[in-house]
Amino acid sequence: MVWHESLLFLLSIVLVLMLIGAPVALAFIGANLVGAWYFMGGSAGLTQLLNNGFGALSSFSLVPIPLFLLMGELFFRTGLGMRMFNAIDHLMGRVPGRLSYVTVVGGTAFSTLSGSSMGSTALLGSLLVPEMERRGYKKYMSIGPILGTGGLAIIIPPSAIGVLLATxxxxxxxxxxxxxxxxxxxxxxLYMLTIWLKTKLNPSAAPAYDVESVPLAQKLMIFMRDILPMLSVIVIIVVMMLTGFATPSESAAFGALGVIVLALVFGELSVESFKLSVVGALKVTLMAYLIVFGSATFSQLLAFSGASSGLIHWATSFDLPPLLMLACMLLVLLVLGTFMEAISIMMITVPFFFPLAQSMGFDLVWFSVITLIALEIGFSTPPLGLNLFVMKGVAPPGTTMQEIYLAAIPYIVCSILLVLLLVAFPSLVTWLPSLS
Known part of the structure; x- marks a missing residue:
């Protein structure tokens, strides 16, 4: 087969299996088995394929995934997350649109520790939207910030999706x-600036209300007790990786241990919460490992059949400027993001986009962050972004999809603006990694 016939053959198998209801990871594995038999010489090809797949799973670089997931599950299940949210709420005072800011500040911290966009959206939506609605907030002031901060989970470390993409x-x-x-x-x-502009343009969108005044000494105590310990876990993880003192795997282990110690200190850790955390992390880890197995073998099969090199040669033959090629790749990610979840998109696009990005001379770390932002945008892009439906499921009765769509749009614009900033100033991504 010529390269485009090989590519069409493999992708057709994946699509057919997905259409009949097979999970994405299993659809790729099924295509791999058929492709290995056809392209790599029957049973010998299958044996080689399985060896390659299990070799990918034994990589030490996958260790951060279950540890970061366990860290986030413990943070959620033990109640440390709500302790931090309540503390931020007390510290904000009488700021107009206060609860919207609390959502962004607290949601960013929670998303960072949870590493799950849909999990963050579900938790924040169920806890904060009813309270904000009770206080007279417009839907776009309550739902919008939650949809925005939910996507931050895959950008700010520790991010299990970021680990998976890099792997x-x-x-x-x-x-x-x-x-x-x-x-x-x-x-x-940018999210906080958007909230500030909305409160200036329409103060009634977030009505002011009296809150109990907290003395400065008490604010300091609340910060030291309920925010600083959780924040320290994140900062120490980042510093350990940045200085080279620990690998990402070792940093992830330290982070999980740190959350366990904090839960013990605050008396929040129980046998039940620990069990639920381990089970929750294990479920997602197994799914992620299946995906790694399917994607690693699919990438090797594409290379062996000539589909990867053929596609890259075809794409570069148009002699498009690198930025226009980047725009085309981002457009594909955004379109896929309206009806697929992030991991499925990565499985389909990574084998093609990263070799193409390398051939165009892009810094791959910079391109990775751009890709994560595009995936984050896809989570909240109407009409089929997954976080939109998660929000519909937890929002107060009577909330319409149209209200959710309109609430999401300003925060999608913020994300697009960020992409433009990173394209104009790549050092915003590359500066910190260059210090390690």
């Missing part, structure tokens, strides 16, 4: 995680 793309995990710090903080800042 699939075969680039340094620590650099990708560290590279997402500055863009993630910038995005949170």
């Amino acid at each position: 699939l793309a075969k680039i340094d995990i620590g650099d990708v995680l560290i590279g997402g710090i500055v863009p993630g903080i910038l995005l949170a800042g």
